[in-house]
Amino acid sequence: MSKPEKLIENGIRLDGRKPDELRPIKIEVGVLNRADGSCYFEFGGNKVIAAVYGPREVHPRHQQKSNSAVVRYRYNMASFSVEDRKRPGPDRRSIEVSKVSREALEPVIFQEYFPRSAIDIFVEVLQADAGTRTAGINAASIALADAGIPMKSLISACAVGKIDDTLVLDLNKDEDNYGQADMPIAMTPDGRITLIQMDGNLKRDEFREGLEMAKVGCMAIHEMQKAALMEKYSAQIEGENNE
């Protein structure tokens, strides 16, 4: 797609959303039997799957910490996740995303409960449509809870950006490519930020306003994360009643 003339017209974006509207979200908890915790997360066109293993023994041995667990996060895009085949394997970008995502989750995990062990988080992007790191963090946080790992809270993440001089929540691919700024943010439900990055430029006022928009978005996502976790166990109750 070449650059559209206008990304936003009369307060309606290309995909029909309002500036402060999130893309539709679908969450499924416990989709992998082998993993200790798992989650499938759809965020508009993004489809990611997160798996959590652990706490478990650390291999290689030298990585282990004697007084706390190590958290390892692997973000990986499938070769078919984007239009042009993505060369498989870790690259500069995915190593960076892995690092910042890990650091977005570490502050809430009670690592000191599990000395000499590892908590492994794997995030696979099956389909990408801008905002995969936020989708990955949302998914990973649910998968961690599903694995029974003690945490201070869940982490929710979403992006704000600027297109045609308008602040918008949760950019999609075209808005990301042709917009002026993209700022992914992850936070706890009480508003403590664990990840913030920015690509492009925002004025000071726009930054402040954008932060508030992201906060509202994250709260909405947090509610959906909570509902999805609850759903896992109420679904079984319903199944029982139908017998």
Added chain:
Amino acid sequence: MDKKLVIPGEFLSDDPSLADEGTYVEDNKVFSTVFGIASFKNQIRVVPLSGKYIPKPGDLIIGVIKEVTYSNWIVDIRSPYDGLLHISEFPRRIENNEMSKYLNIGVSIMALVSDVDANMKVELTLNDQRLRQIKEGRIIEVTPSKVPRFIGRSGSMIAMVKNETKCNIFIGQNGRIWITGRDNDMQLAINSLLKIEKETHISGLTDRITNFLKEQKGEKVQVKHPQKKPKTTAEDKIEPMPVEEKIEESKEKPESEGILDELLGNEK
């Protein structure tokens, strides 16, 4: 109801003195640390719905020998940490080079966690009347955090299953369950235990398991219809692990002839 399904970070109380397992205190408020079932009886505690076994001293567990070293057996205890069984913790004095004659790789044992240090070095012992090598029967694995629910209040659940299936059942704190009995009985016991595993969080568990066992044995289920409430929220139906299940008083302890009961010092 004083039980509730909670997620990490959910607010539980304003009184920090009530905080117990599965919670943390911040700004004098109590929050949940895990995704699990919170109970508000006396103290506030949250029992996770999943998670690994973390050993603590005094736990009776079932382990599998995975390595024999010069003076230790290294034991898989279904935890991030290995169990160490020192040669001196074997009930008899044996020579170092004969260790694998007594307990070889792959052998299952009932063991007692004697000590866990700050580095999570887990020491096991077999020096106890109740402990032994497991030579017969079957072992199944369940979620360790659900173990209290399998046992029930003062052993009511497990006593019921034992009674109904005529099997001997030992539940290790690490979520391994050892069952001995006749083949059919063992299968029945396993089925009912797996049913418990699946439905831990739904209330009225003991009644349902009793009925399930009766059904399976082809007996008529006494019509004690579960009050089918119109759809209620998930929270309403959830019970925590140590439940105050009303167990029919009429039940008598099975006359145990099994070695397991003797070993465990179960009253007859």
